Amino acid sequence: MNREEARRKAEELVGKMTLEERASQLRYDAPPIKRLGIPAYNWWNEALHGVARAGQATVFPQAIGLAATFDIELVREVGDVVSTEGRAKYNEYAAKNDRDIYKGLTFWAPNVNIFRDPRWGRGHETYGEDPYLTGRLGVSYVKGLQGEGDTMKAAACAKHFAVHSGPEALRHEFDAVVTQKDLRETYLPAFEALVTEAEVESVMGAYNRTNGEPCCGSKTLLKDILREEWGFQGHVVSDCWAIRDFHEHHMVTSTPKESAAMAINAGCDLNCGVTYLHILSAYEEGLVTEETITEAAVRLYTTRYLLGLFDGSEYDAIPYEKVECREHLALSEKAAAESFVLLKNNGILPLKKEKIKTLGIIGPNADSRAALIGNYHGTSSEYVTVQEGVIRYLGDEVRVLTSIGCDLLKDRTESIAMRNDRLAEAQIVAEHSDVVLLCLGLDETLEGEEGDTGNSYASGDKTDLLLPEPQRLLMEAVAETGTPVVLCMMAGSDLDLSYAAEHFDAILQLWYPGAQGGNAAAKILFGELSPSGKLPVTFYENLEELPEFTDYSMKGRTYRYLEGKAQYPFGFGLTYGKAKVLSAEVVENPEGSEKYCICADIKNEGNADIEGVLEIYVKKTDSPDDTPNPSLCAFERVSLLAGEEKEIQVVLPESAFAVTDQEGKRLVEGKQFRFYVGFSQPDDRSVELMGEKPLEIDTVLSFT
Numbered sequence: 001m002n003r004e005e006a007r008r009k010a011e012e013l014v015g016k017m018t019l020e021e022r023a024s025q026l027r028y029d030a031p032p033i034k035r036l037g038i039p040a041y042n043w044w045n046e047a048l049h050g051v052a053r054a055g056q057a058t059v060f061p062q063a064i065g066l067a068a069t070f071d072i073e074l075v076r077e078v079g080d081v082v083s084t085e086g087r088a089k090y091n092e093y094a095a096k097n098d099r100d101i102y103k104g105l106t107f108w109a110p111n112v113n114i115f116r117d118p119r120w121g122r123g124h125e126t127y128g129e130d131p132y133l134t135g136r137l138g139v140s141y142v143k144g145l146q147g148e149g150d151t152m153k154a155a156a157c158a159k160h161f162a163v164h165s166g167p168e169a170l171r172h173e174f175d176a177v178v179t180q181k182d183l184r185e186t187y188l189p190a191f192e193a194l195v196t197e198a199e200v201e202s203v204m205g206a207y208n209r210t211n212g213e214p215c216c217g218s219k220t221l222l223k224d225i226l227r228e229e230w231g232f233q234g235h236v237v238s239d240c241w242a243i244r245d246f247h248e249h250h251m252v253t254s255t256p257k258e259s260a261a262m263a264i265n266a267g268c269d270l271n272c273g274v275t276y277l278h279i280l281s282a283y284e285e286g287l288v289t290e291e292t293i294t295e296a297a298v299r300l301y302t303t304r305y306l307l308g309l310f311d312g313s314e315y316d317a318i319p320y321e322k323v324e325c326r327e328h329l330a331l332s333e334k335a336a337a338e339s340f341v342l343l344k345n346n347g348i349l350p351l352k353k354e355k356i357k358t359l360g361i362i363g364p365n366a367d368s369r370a371a372l373i374g375n376y377h378g379t380s381s382e383y384v385t386v387q388e389g390v391i392r393y394l395g396d397e398v399r400v401l402t403s404i405g406c407d408l409l410k411d412r413t414e415s416i417a418m419r420n421d422r423l424a425e426a427q428i429v430a431e432h433s434d435v436v437l438l439c440l441g442l443d444e445t446l447e448g449e450e451g452d453t454g455n456s457y458a459s460g461d462k463t464d465l466l467l468p469e470p471q472r473l474l475m476e477a478v479a480e481t482g483t484p485v486v487l488c489m490m491a492g493s494d495l496d497l498s499y500a501a502e503h504f505d506a507i508l509q510l511w512y513p514g515a516q517g518g519n520a521a522a523k524i525l526f527g528e529l530s531p532s533g534k535l536p537v538t539f540y541e542n543l544e545e546l547p548e549f550t551d552y553s554m555k556g557r558t559y560r561y562l563e564g565k566a567q568y569p570f571g572f573g574l575t576y577g578k579a580k581v582l583s584a585e586v587v588e589n590p591e592g593s594e595k596y597c598i599c600a601d602i603k604n605e606g607n608a609d610i611e612g613v614l615e616i617y618v619k620k621t622d623s624p625d626d627t628p629n630p631s632l633c634a635f636e637r638v639s640l641l642a643g644e645e646k647e648i649q650v651v652l653p654e655s656a657f658a659v660t661d662q663e664g665k666r667l668v669e670g671k672q673f674r675f676y677v678g679f680s681q682p683d684d685r686s687v688e689l690m691g692e693k694p695l696e697i698d699t700v701l702s703f704t
Contacts, residue, residue, distance in 0.1 A: 079144020124492020
């Protein structure tokens with residue numbers, strides 16, 4: 001069913017409702033209208049990396065881990081699996097008339113906010129710091145979720161619109177002030193791509209204000225940009241209880257009626273919260289028209305018709321057995337393996353079973369389920385921790401000794417024991433082992449969303465880049481033994497790895513790898529697979545080089561504006577082989593609307609089969625409006641056998657040649673371009689770490 005037909009049916013059905021009934025449908029927990037045969041529908045469902053919060057489902061790596069794959073097709077497959085499981089669950093729930101929260105087909109994902117500051121607790125819900133990477137992966141995930149059938153498979157939602165990335169503790173009252181250049185160059189491109197390319201069905205407004213306007217009631221964002229400029233046809237939903245903030249925290253209105261009116265008049269159709277209970281009172285006072293209420297209801301029912309909720313669809317026969325089936329679990333493990341980023345390796349990896357008699361596995365995240373899943377997760381039937389995965393992989397061939405070493409945050413593991421009660425055990429394990437896997441990091445209780453149950457801090461943001469003190473002491477204690485150490489870091493954001501880089505033999509960033517993460521980790525650690533992930537965020541040396549958390553200017557932030565040297569740069573990641581670009585040139589694109597592409601001859605000069613990510617960066621050398629540092633403009637995931645050489649072509653999108661001026665206008669300014677083609681950024685730190693410099697191409701191109 002196309003949108004025109006769905007809207008016509010929605011208009012017809014809404015036309016049969018009273019004004020009171022129409023208003024009642026603008027809540028996330030829309031009640032039934034029995035006289036019209038309309039069942040209740042709860043719009044609130046979550047699916048950042050799998051169907052969340054409604055029981056059993058495949059748990060994929062958290063979004064930041066999916067971003068580290070730089071794999072557009074994989075992310076689309078994950079989205080498709082999520083909507084398949086969502087349909088399977090919805091079919092059964094609906095048959096039992098279970099219309100509860102988290103059981104519908106409107107998924108409030110993906111989160112395409114820019115992870116501009118490593119302190120932000122929700123950064124691991126995003127696809128990282130780069131607007132181009134975020135847009136490509138976000139578009140792919142939306143297409144996977146929504147499908148390409150006659151009926152929309154599930155409805156995706158681009159959130160949180162816009163200019164939203166902490167601080168969590170201030171989000172209900174904060175005003176994110178940005179220039180038009182930063183707005184259009186960094187904060188909006190991913191949203192625009194999801195709307196104009198992927199035709200995302202929903203957009204969620206953010207809690208904060210942007211340049212003075214509350215996002216869920218912003219004429220600039222919701223009307224001028226989203227509807228009129230981008231031509232958005234779907235529905236807008238508020239973040240949960242965000243409209244209440246208008247009068248309680250932002251103080252831009254005085255009453256709930258005024259807040260409801262401001263939001264709906266700006267184009268917010270659906271209220272996650274209760275403020276729209278005041279819509280009829282606002283109407284009676286002349287603050288809202290009947291036409292505005294009707295239009296919001298029509299938009300929402302258009303979505304329900306597009307999903308086939310009244311007329312049926314080709315997805316109604318998807319059986320419940322699809323939930324967490326073998327194929328979906330295999331994809332979760334594959335995604336985890338592709339997400340791991342090898343940050344250091346002195347040659348210890350891959351480990352060889354035949355050379356290890358005793359392996360030590362130490363650390364609070366070694367056997368932690370919480371460290372697998374991140375936030376907004378489903379419930380797996382099986383959680384394979386790193387410890388479990390490695391023990392399974394080794395079988396009886398290698399003796400494994402284990403120790404938790406310390407608590408994730410607290411200074412002891414047993415409440416009445418002395419401080420650091422597991423340090424001695426950790427040292428004993430290390431001393432009796434040939435190699436140690438040290439599993440440290442965070443979980444959703446230490447970095448997450450403001451108000452989440454269990455958060456150890458008031459908000460969920462980090463106050464610094466340090467591991468909690470007990471884990472730092474554990475690192476030192478294990479290092480003192482002299483046993484070789486592979487650090488397996490499980491966290492969703494940048495942490496200071498300077499001590500590990502100096503004292504440990506290898507560092508593997510695992511993120512929050514999903515329920516199958518332990519199986520994937522074992523295969524990477526022992527060389528069955530080669531690591532291939534790339535950092536989707538910059539790992540900084542310290543916070544002192546960054547602006548204040550509340551400063552939304554891009555100056556000094558992310559790899560495009562970084563003024564210092566990164567600890568580990570965006571786009572960095574090692575493999576067990578050695579990929580190299582032998583030659584590259586810009587050529588005219590033989591097909592498609594894009595005018596140019598990069599033709600590159602690449603080779604794996606190493607002895608191991610690998611997958612890698614060919615990264616292309618661009619600098620407009622004659623444009624004063626370009627970003628200070630080269631920016632990612634294209635990428636391609638490639639497979640190379642040991643010693644294999646191949647030629648590939650990577651299309652350069654139109655955005656590769658555009659800049660954003662100070663007024664926020666996108667334009668092609670100048671003709672001189674420098675492209676960098678390689679397996680990392682062209683910055684000095686990446687070259688130092690990779691031992692290889694991307695190939696440079698200077699070219700003059702015409703766009704007349």
